[in-house]
Amino acid sequence: MSVLEKxxxxxxxxxxxxxxxxxNILRFVKxxxxxxxxxxxxxxxxxYFGDVILATKNRKYVSQSxxxxxxTGGKLNEIADKLSxxxxxxxxxxxxTEILPLLRxxxxxxxxxxxxxxxxxxxxxKDDPASGILVFENLQKQGFRLSxxxxxxxxxxxxxxxxxxxxxxxxxxxxxxxxxxxFRSVINKILEPHWTEKRLKNPDDFFKENCKRGxxxxxxxxxxNHKVDDLLALVENVDPAVAKMISxxxxxxxxxxxDFNRNNIFYKYDSNNEPCExxxxxxxxxxxxxxxxxxxxxxxxxxxxxxxxxxxVDILTIYHSAVTSNPYLDPEFQLCFIELQIDIRxxxxxxxxxxxxxxxxxxxxxxxxxxxxxxxxxxELIKCRLxxxxxxxxxxxxxxxxxxIDLNFDFKYVFESEVNKIEPLKIxxxxxxx
Numbered sequence: 001m002s003v004l005e006k007x008x009x010x011x012x013x014x015x016x017x018x019x020x021x022x023x024n025i026l027r028f029v030k031x032x033x034x035x036x037x038x039x040x041x042x043x044x045x046x047x048y049f050g051d052v053i054l055a056t057k058n059r060k061y062v063s064q065s066x067x068x069x070x071x072t073g074g075k076l077n078e079i080a081d082k083l084s085x086x087x088x089x090x091x092x093x094x095x096x097t098e099i100l101p102l103l104r105x106x107x108x109x110x111x112x113x114x115x116x117x118x119x120x121x122x123x124x125x126k127d128d129p130a131s132g133i134l135v136f137e138n139l140q141k142q143g144f145r146l147s148x149x150x151x152x153x154x155x156x157x158x159x160x161x162x163x164x165x166x167x168x169x170x171x172x173x174x175x176x177x178x179x180x181x182x183f184r185s186v187i188n189k190i191l192e193p194h195w196t197e198k199r200l201k202n203p204d205d206f207f208k209e210n211c212k213r214g215x216x217x218x219x220x221x222x223x224x225n226h227k228v229d230d231l232l233a234l235v236e237n238v239d240p241a242v243a244k245m246i247s248x249x250x251x252x253x254x255x256x257x258x259d260f261n262r263n264n265i266f267y268k269y270d271s272n273n274e275p276c277e278x279x280x281x282x283x284x285x286x287x288x289x290x291x292x293x294x295x296x297x298x299x300x301x302x303x304x305x306x307x308x309x310x311x312x313v314d315i316l317t318i319y320h321s322a323v324t325s326n327p328y329l330d331p332e333f334q335l336c337f338i339e340l341q342i343d344i345r346x347x348x349x350x351x352x353x354x355x356x357x358x359x360x361x362x363x364x365x366x367x368x369x370x371x372x373x374x375x376x377x378x379x380e381l382i383k384c385r386l387x388x389x390x391x392x393x394x395x396x397x398x399x400x401x402x403x404x405i406d407l408n409f410d411f412k413y414v415f416e417s418e419v420n421k422i423e424p425l426k427i428x429x430x431x432x433x434x
Contacts, residue, residue, distance in 0.1 A: 003070040003133060004048065007031060011121055011133070012052055020120050021054055021064050029053040029061065046070045049138060065138035066120065071131075087193045088284035089132030093124040095283040096134070098186050099255060106174040106328060112167045115280050139279055144266035147275075150362040152304040153262065155311065159318055160275050161265060161298065165257075166322025168280070169291050172254035173333040174326060187255065187288040194285065195243040203239045204378045210357035210385055211235045214397030224402055230411040231401070237415070238353060244414045245347040246289045251333060252343055258285030260294040261358070262302050291335075292343050295319065296351025301359050305399040312407070316340065346413045352400055357385045359400075360393035 008031050015021060016028040033050040048068040055061055071089050096119040107113045117136040124132035147153050153161075176183040215231050218224040234241055257264070257280065268277040287293060299308065299315065307315075316337070323335045376384060389396075 003046070003068065004031070004033075006133070007068065007135075011135070015120055015135075016054055021052065022062075024056045024058070025062075026055045026057045029055050032063075034065070064120075065141040067117075067136045067138050069132075069134045069136070071124070071133075087191045087196075089124040089134065091191055091193060091286050092134060092282070092284045093122040093132065094186075094189055095286055096122045098189070099286070102179065102182060102186055103171045103175055103255075106171050106178060112164070112171055115164055115168060115278065116283075117279060117281060136281075139266050139281070142268070144268050144277070144279055147262055147265070147267055150262065151301065151359060152307070153302045155307060157267065157275050158299075158303055158307070158315060160267070160278050161302075162295075162315060162319040163322045164278050164280070165260065165294060165298070166319040167326065169254040169256075169294070170323045170326035170329055170335075173251075173323070173335065174328045174330070177330045177333050178328075190286055190288060192246070192287065193258075195239060195246065200239055200243060206357075206378055206382055206385075207238045207242075207353055208235050209382045211238055211353060213356055213360075213386060213394055214352070214399075214401040217394065217398045218401060224405050227405045227411065234349065234411045234414070241414045242350060242353055245350045246287055246293060248288045249290055249343070252290050252335065252339065253288055254291050256287050256289050256291065256294045257283060258287045258289075258293065258297075260298045290343050290347050291319075291323075291340070292347045293350055296344065296348040297354055298351075300351035300355035300400055301362070305396065305403065308403050316344075345407060345409045348404065348407075348409055349411065352397075352404060355400055356397050357388075359397060360389035361385060363389035363393050363396075 008028075012028040012031060016025050019025065030053045031050050032053060033048065035049075046069070048070070049066070050068070051063040051065050053061060053063050069089070069092075096116075100113060100116065104110070104113050117139050119134060119136050121133065121135040123134075147157050172183075212232070212235060215228060215235065219228050259282065260280075264280065264282040266279040266281060267275040270276040295316075303315070320335060320337050320340060323329075
């Protein structure tokens, strides 16, 4: 049975009968696909758009515009299999069915949890990935859209985005204080979709070779070549290094999006065409980890080198102020600005790992036909990504490396410390780190 057949014969009638589309709904009538919408820059799932036509109790017909997400089947190549894309819908179902309801307990006015689209249906079984289906409201019908740039956003978009990211992260800090047992139970259900045992036991060269793209040009630069050896040593072991970077460290750890990037963020615009509302979507790679995982992923791909150079501290201050503005946040769980900066220097390389290949790919999509990367071998994919965006892309990822060195990133930290163990505040202070 196809996804749409299952929806029309089983799921939509059941949702209508249960009142999921409204208390006044009598029954499901039909589903009308809507080809006016498409999932732009979305690679890991099958996406359908359409209108659910419903009969009301007062004998009228209404429609609910929806987006349907189903697990992609039969397309995954070797690298996609190692990154365990088949686990991703399980995580998103977990987010909407267990994590978000728990976070709502700490957001009584629905101030922060309005960030997410309404979810009408969410079901996935981790042992049967093909069964995963989610049904959401169509935000595009409500006037939300992606930002106009595939890569660098302007400061107003960045400011609005990180303000609400900070407010979202703060809910984790409140929740693990107020509901510690339930919080721990829920986060223990999250499955790591990328740096799994399968990948760590059988790594390939994809991330390693892409990371080198921005490093090798600095070998002859006297201002930066003193860090090249440390960086290349880190890159040679990039998979275990990233696995450590995404390990939760208390008290900083929060529920992170994990793929916090422009293609997973929708905006609504005011009469001056400036962003005024934001929605976060696609919670398939959630992790319980340092907030740095979301921050550097977003900033390294979505902010230009000029913005990073001129406004780095301003950007972090915006985010930090949003976190600490939560009125329910216990002082014991407050996020210290200095601790945040330290952790960026220790784990911010995570953002570069993704930006080194994703940023060039987005640049190439602006001017070149999109290749069907699911058909490529790992070696073919590496060759394709290293050519993406040309010299301009190489210059930009090299600038990211300069940025990390200018900020004194610690490229040895993950292998010289036990970062996968709890690191309480008192230890950091005893070591004069804060």
